[in-house]
Amino acid sequence: MFDLIIIGAGPAGISAAFEAQKLNLNYLVLEKNLIGNTIYQYPVGLTVFSTVNELELQPNTLFPAREKPTREELLSYYTRFVLENNLDIQWEEAVTKVEKSGANHFVISSVKGEYEAANVLFAFGAMQYPRHLGVKGEDLPKVHHLFTETYPYVKKNAMVVGGGNSAGEAALFLAAEGALATLATFRKDWEETDPKQGCIKHWVKEPLEQQLEKNCLDVFFLGSVLEIKEKEIVLEEESGEIVVLPNDVLFILIGSDADLTMLENLGVETKDSKYGEVPVYDKETFETNVAGVYVVGHFTEERHIVGAIEMPKRIIPQIAAKFEKAKSV
Numbered sequence: 001m002f003d004l005i006i007i008g009a010g011p012a013g014i015s016a017a018f019e020a021q022k023l024n025l026n027y028l029v030l031e032k033n034l035i036g037n038t039i040y041q042y043p044v045g046l047t048v049f050s051t052v053n054e055l056e057l058q059p060n061t062l063f064p065a066r067e068k069p070t071r072e073e074l075l076s077y078y079t080r081f082v083l084e085n086n087l088d089i090q091w092e093e094a095v096t097k098v099e100k101s102g103a104n105h106f107v108i109s110s111v112k113g114e115y116e117a118a119n120v121l122f123a124f125g126a127m128q129y130p131r132h133l134g135v136k137g138e139d140l141p142k143v144h145h146l147f148t149e150t151y152p153y154v155k156k157n158a159m160v161v162g163g164g165n166s167a168g169e170a171a172l173f174l175a176a177e178g179a180l181a182t183l184a185t186f187r188k189d190w191e192e193t194d195p196k197q198g199c200i201k202h203w204v205k206e207p208l209e210q211q212l213e214k215n216c217l218d219v220f221f222l223g224s225v226l227e228i229k230e231k232e233i234v235l236e237e238e239s240g241e242i243v244v245l246p247n248d249v250l251f252i253l254i255g256s257d258a259d260l261t262m263l264e265n266l267g268v269e270t271k272d273s274k275y276g277e278v279p280v281y282d283k284e285t286f287e288t289n290v291a292g293v294y295v296v297g298h299f300t301e302e303r304h305i306v307g308a309i310e311m312p313k314r315i316i317p318q319i320a321a322k323f324e325k326a327k328s329v
């Protein structure tokens with residue numbers, strides 16, 4: 001019987017494991033894919049936008065070659081942190097079900113076995129369901145909902161659909177490295193400058209504008225995407241005009257959603273928010289309405305790595321205190 005099972009080994013799950021280890025909790029982390037899997041899925045060579053102090057699990061432990069780390073430096077940092085601190089993480093082991101079998105007693109089923117724990121911390125991020133456009137042809141092999149690298153697309157008609165930073169970064173990689181790149185986006189997203197609205201960050205937008213000036217990128221102001229064909233894409237312009245463009249590869253980067261089914265099956269309440277559906281939780285304790293079930297990280301209302309790392313430093317001592325209190329009674 002574990003004191004705590006943590007689901008997911010992204011920055012939130014790793015931070016929680018480190019705190020649990022420091023406080024001598026009997027814990028285990030179960031991770032579906034690889035340590036830091038969301039970062040593993042960032043584009044190869046990406047420089048992240050957060051500063052070092054926002055990404056570090058402990059102060060003065062991350063030393064990138066330049067001001068901000070690349071995907072590779074960050075992934076190496078989190079992986080080495082897990083290994084060097086001997087954190088108890090089992091990766092390539094997806095959790096499939098969590099059931100409450102009594103007060104302070106949960107049964108956690110994974111693809112490899114069954115575990116019991118007094119508390120469960122969900123740190124499973126929000127990458128489970130990449131959003132789809134729902135148009136004809138979206139299931140063609142040339143259509144991707146994740147962008148990881150550019151070199152297979154040199155001199156190919158490559159289109160990115162989306163209005164956020166991930167779409168902007170993908171379009172920039174493609175344009176800069178020789179693809180015939182088009183960013184198809186709504187004008188309001190392209191013109192948005194408030195970072196709180198999830199727009200393209202200015203240090204991505206400015207080089208995108210340079211690529212536009214050099215004719216290495218097109219920006220297409222969308223009404224909507226109508227149909228994806230094997231060698232073409234049918235779009236409606238913002239003016240309502242229908243346009244058919246040659247297209248070899250399409251990246252649909254319009255966000256992703258968490259799978260809250262396991263939480264909902266446990267009876268955890270959810271609500272609508274500006275990020276979509278999120279679990280309801282106490283803003284101080286991060287405990288949900290189901291006692292012993294905690295949430296942290298990117299599927300809550302804390303959307304950045306800094307919050308994913310900081311929140312466990314508040315949550316885990318509270319869980320440890322419950323055991324101290326029980327011992328002293």
Ligand SMILES: Cc1cc2nc3c(=O)[nH]c(=O)nc-3n(C[C@H](O)[C@H](O)[C@H](O)COP(=O)(O)OP(=O)(O)OC[C@H]3O[C@@H](n4cnc5c(N)ncnc54)[C@H](O)[C@@H]3O)c2cc1C
Nearest residue numbers: 008010011012032037048049050095124125297298304305
């Ligand atoms: C291209 C890109 C660039 C970004 N750059 C930045 C940046 O510069 N700064 C920043 O703050 N944020 C950035 N983000 C967002 C950042 O990646 C997330 O905020 C961060 O990963 C959240 O950490 P997390 O631990 O909450 O979730 P995640 O890192 O998503 O970790 C969740 C983990 O849970 C695992 N998991 C899911 N389901 C299960 C299951 N059923 N069983 C077991 N394990 C499961 C997943 O495999 C995953 O490893 C970026 C995102 C993208 C896509």
